[in-house]
Amino acid sequence: MNPLCDRCGRVVYPTEKVNCLDKFWHKGCFSCEVCKMTLNMKNYKGFGKKPYCNAHYPKTNFTCVADTPENRRLKEQSKMQSQVLYKEDFEKSKGKGFSAIADTPEMQRIKKTQELIGNIKYHEEYDKKMGGRPHSVPVNASQSSQPSAASQNFKHEPTPAPVQAAAAAAAAPPPSAGKRYRAVYDYAAADEDEVSFVDGDVIIDVQQIDEGWMYGRVERTGHQGMLPSNYVESI
Template identity: 70%
Template sequence: MNPACSRCNKIVYPTEKVNCLDKVWHKACFSCEVCKMTLNMKNYKGFEKRPYCNAHYPKSTFTSVADTPENLRLKQQSKMQSQVLYKEEFEKNKGKGFSVVADTPELQRIKKTQDQISNIKYHEDFEKSRMGGEAPSPSPQPHSTPAFNQQPAAPQNFNYDPTPEPPRQAAAAPPPSAGVSNGAIVKRYRAVYDYVAADEDEVSFQDGDMILDVQQIDEGWMYGRVERTGQQGMLPANYVETI
């Protein structure tokens, strides 16, 4: 049985049938809903299962809300309410945002290193203050025993031989730069790579710099002073070598 046309509700025969938009149309009835222009399968546009031409195809538009005093009041009220809620949440969560840091082996090593650095700096400051307090004590000695009081004693010995003078100079104590301090040999190190400090308690140096006053912290780190810059701090042990 032949179906009926969706426009005129008359029987549609196969020779004039158009199947489109889930409906059956006569070729002449398949037209725009607005201007009644006859359409085909190439130029039609469907909307809610109804054919339209390109000019009269329904377009979805956004409704603009007028900025009335009432709307402004509602907008301001919503903004104030948001600020009040934010302040309430902030007051409730105040002091609760601190995360607990896990006591990992790495953090324990850093903490131990910082404690050792603090102890080293404390002892260095103590030694400097102690040496600074004792420094004036040797100064009165040249005044109490002037050099001119000892010089005339030499001519009284007629058998005095000036040849022992060079051995006396050779036996003098070496300067501090030779690596001897208070009778104990102090190791000196030389940088073999450039290093840039990655933290406040570390020290930067360049290849060839001399590292003095070195104290071993652990297998990977040591504490020392760069002779070129005078800066002190932590430095990696594998960046220097013993002289």
């Protein structure tokens, strides 16, 4: 049974049949929906299963989005997600380039502490190398088979490495006699090189490090280390 034309509704015979857009057309009925120009399989454009010419082919246009509370919420959510992704990328790339560090009293204190630790480690390694190096005693070829009495009695004693207490003493700044301070607040040490104290404690042998930190010894406990300057007052 022959199909019907989608345009005119009449029977389409095989000699004049056009099969396109899942429909059947007469060759004369296969035309643009707007200008009725006859089309063929090479110059038609389909939209919504209807043929159009190139000039009248429907164009998609952008629509304005209403400024509703829901759309504003979606906008803020998208903005927050983009900021999260930016922070993640920043954290991943952090450390790959140079970054400026603020020259604050805290950073100056950390820098000085690192310099002191570096100097201590350098001297420890140097003393170990010098102390563990054996002293060579020259011998003649005739004496190589049998050591002499002097060489037998000779014993090398390497120089002992500095103990931890000596290293800690080297790390501490030289005390300044006569400078005494009284604690006006309680302070709990937040680092290994700091010292804890309570309100009323007397701090002696104080050495000013920078505007925010000083070095001293708590007279009550005998402990010494770094302490914040704004927690004490001069006696």
